[in-house]
Amino acid sequence: MRSFSYERATSIEAALQAAARNVDARFIAGGTNLLDLMKLEIEKPSHLIDVNGLGLDTIEKSPEGGLRIGALVRNTDLAADETVRRDYGLLSRALVAGASGQLRNKATTAGNLLQRTRCPYFYDPNQACNKRQPGSGCSAFGGVTRQLGVIGVSEACLATQPSDMAVAMRALDAVVETRGASGAKRSIPIGDFHRLPGDTPHIETELEPGELITGVVLPPPVGGKQIYRKVRDRASYAFALVSVGAVIHPDGSGQVAVGGVAHKPWRVEDAETELSKGARAMSAVLMEGARPTEQNKFKISLVERTLEAVLKEARE
Amino acid sequence: MIVDGRRINSCLTLAVMHEGDAITTIEGLGEPGNLHPIQAAFIKHDGFQCGYCTPGQICSSLAVIEEINANIPSHVTKNLTDQVAITAAEIRERMSGNLCRCGAYSNILDAISDVAGVKA
Ligand SMILES: Cc1cc2nc3c(=O)[nH]c(=O)nc-3n(C[C@H](O)[C@H](O)[C@H](O)COP(=O)(O)OP(=O)(O)OC[C@H]3O[C@@H](n4cnc5c(N)ncnc54)[C@H](O)[C@@H]3O)c2cc1C
Numbered sequence: 206m207r208s209f210s211y212e213r214a215t216s217i218e219a220a221l222q223a224a225a226r227n228v229d230a231r232f233i234a235g236g237t238n239l240l241d242l243m244k245l246e247i248e249k250p251s252h253l254i255d256v257n258g259l260g261l262d263t264i265e266k267s268p269e270g271g272l273r274i275g276a277l278v279r280n281t282d283l284a285a286d287e288t289v290r291r292d293y294g295l296l297s298r299a300l301v302a303g304a305s306g307q308l309r310n311k312a313t314t315a316g317n318l319l320q321r322t323r324c325p326y327f328y329d330p331n332q333a334c335n336k337r338q339p340g341s342g343c344s345a346f347g348g349v350t351r352q353l354g355v356i357g358v359s360e361a362c363l364a365t366q367p368s369d370m371a372v373a374m375r376a377l378d379a380v381v382e383t384r385g386a387s388g389a390k391r392s393i394p395i396g397d398f399h400r401l402p403g404d405t406p407h408i409e410t411e412l413e414p415g416e417l418i419t420g421v422v423l424p425p426p427v428g429g430k431q432i433y434r435k436v437r438d439r440a441s442y443a444f445a446l447v448s449v450g451a452v453i454h455p456d457g458s459g460q461v462a463v464g465g466v467a468h469k470p471w472r473v474e475d476a477e478t479e480l481s482k483g484a485r486a487m488s489a490v491l492m493e494g495a496r497p498t499e500q501n502k503f504k505i506s507l508v509e510r511t512l513e514a515v516l517k518e519a520r521e
Numbered sequence: 522m523i524v525d526g527r528r529i530n531s532c533l534t535l536a537v538m539h540e541g542d543a544i545t546t547i548e549g550l551g552e553p554g555n556l557h558p559i560q561a562a563f564i565k566h567d568g569f570q571c572g573y574c575t576p577g578q579i580c581s582s583l584a585v586i587e588e589i590n591a592n593i594p595s596h597v598t599k600n601l602t603d604q605v606a607i608t609a610a611e612i613r614e615r616m617s618g619n620l621c622r623c624g625a626y627s628n629i630l631d632a633i634s635d636v637a638g639v640k641a
């Protein structure tokens with residue numbers, strides 16, 4: 206790990222100013238992704254700004270009747286919150302399907318959204334990776350791609366966004382709230398927050414340099430059966446091959462987002478009109494334009510089957 | 522290790538971020554001749570072989586029992602709005618973040634179940 210300096214910010218303004226002073230600085234929240242990447246020297250910040258003391262760790266009712274989740278709320282606390290369990294069960298389910306108990310005790314709402322890909326070529330500094338080193342190429346092409354993306358991929362990058370929580374938030378129409386370097390507030394719908402790789406896979410979200418996430422807002426509860434189904438190589442403590450987060454209403458309509466297939470939680474609102482016709486009809490539209498490799502084309506049928514299982518559970 | 526009552530991974534945090542926090546490691550639980558019940562249970566049930574993972578397994582198990590008592594749900598919790606029950610399935614799922622290369626898992630589960638008062 207390279208040496209770095211560290212400070213504990215005591216207000217949002219101080220954190221923003223510290224970030225503006227040093228373009229190499231990073232905010233640190235739970236640290237469970239950033240420190241891992243710093244040890245591997247994939248992330249090389251010269252300065253860390255600890256944002257744990259900003260008071261952004263509460264869950265409150267929003268004026269619209271939804272829920273405002275602070276950026277520093279721990280994944281454990283969010284999953285265990287009484288209102289979340291009752292009204293946004295999908296979110297609780299997605300959270301407890303991710304990582305481990307000890308990691309969720311540290312991991313935060315903002316850090317989880319910003320966690321970086323688990324693509325093995327990103328993690329191995331001996332391999333070419335346009336995300337790690339823009340312009341160096343992508344060793345995943347012609348390599349081992351079983352875990353990697355199948356839709357929305359580009360010539361430059363096959364990586365997926367690995368967050369379970371983000372899939373639930375996408376299906377629930379969450380909005381990410383931020384403060385920019387100038388202090389200005391922004392609200393970014395979760396569907397616009399993560400970007401597709403295109404030819405700039407190192408730019409993963411809409412955040413500007415030095416922009417701080419302050420919270421995530423969920424709209425008022427939508428009811429329905431809320432289900433998160435994660436398919437992985439091991440029953441616990443493993444990232445998703447494919448996951449489906451869904452809200453299914455009694456009339457058969459619903460909201461569906463898919464994880465493990467793209468550089469962002471994958472949701473196609475137009476595909477949801479097909480939902481009442483069944484999993485095959487909906488996933489045909491949802492996965493239209495997919496460009497899988499020989500090794501990961503199984504993910505296309507796995508999406509359909511996982512959605513089928515979700516619809517079956519919703520009928521029970 | 523256990524920080525302010527919660528288990529976390531010591532390798533993924535910085536000491537400087539924990540000024541003033543209460544930190545408990547295996548050394549803080551018991552000592553020879555005066556073992557913590559969970560330490561004694563690991564010995565009774567042969568919950569280890571090489572012992573490399575054991576400090577983490579023991580700290581984690583204590584916190585797992587408390588997480589269940591505090592009604593924190595897990596991936597195997599059936600109904601999110603019911604009080605979480607202490608069962609072997611709950612313990613197994615919650616311990617998945619502690620790997621044991623020797624594969625002492627079933628005896629680790631026996632040791633925790635013994636202390637938690639459930640049938641493994
Ligand atoms: C072994 C292991 C297994 C895992 N398994 C899963 C899994 O199955 N599913 C899953 O979803 N996740 C999994 N994870 C990832 C885990 O969920 C993330 O590491 C965690 O959510 C990151 O949150 P954090 O608060 O620790 O982030 P940090 O490491 O503190 O930060 C991550 C990034 O976010 C930035 N950041 C943090 N807070 C803010 C803010 N307020 N504003 C702007 N930027 C900010 C940081 O600068 C950094 O770039 C796993 C992790 C590990 C180590």
Ligand code: FES
Nearest residue numbers: 570572621622623
């Ligand atoms: S006892 Fe050897 S690793 Fe667990």
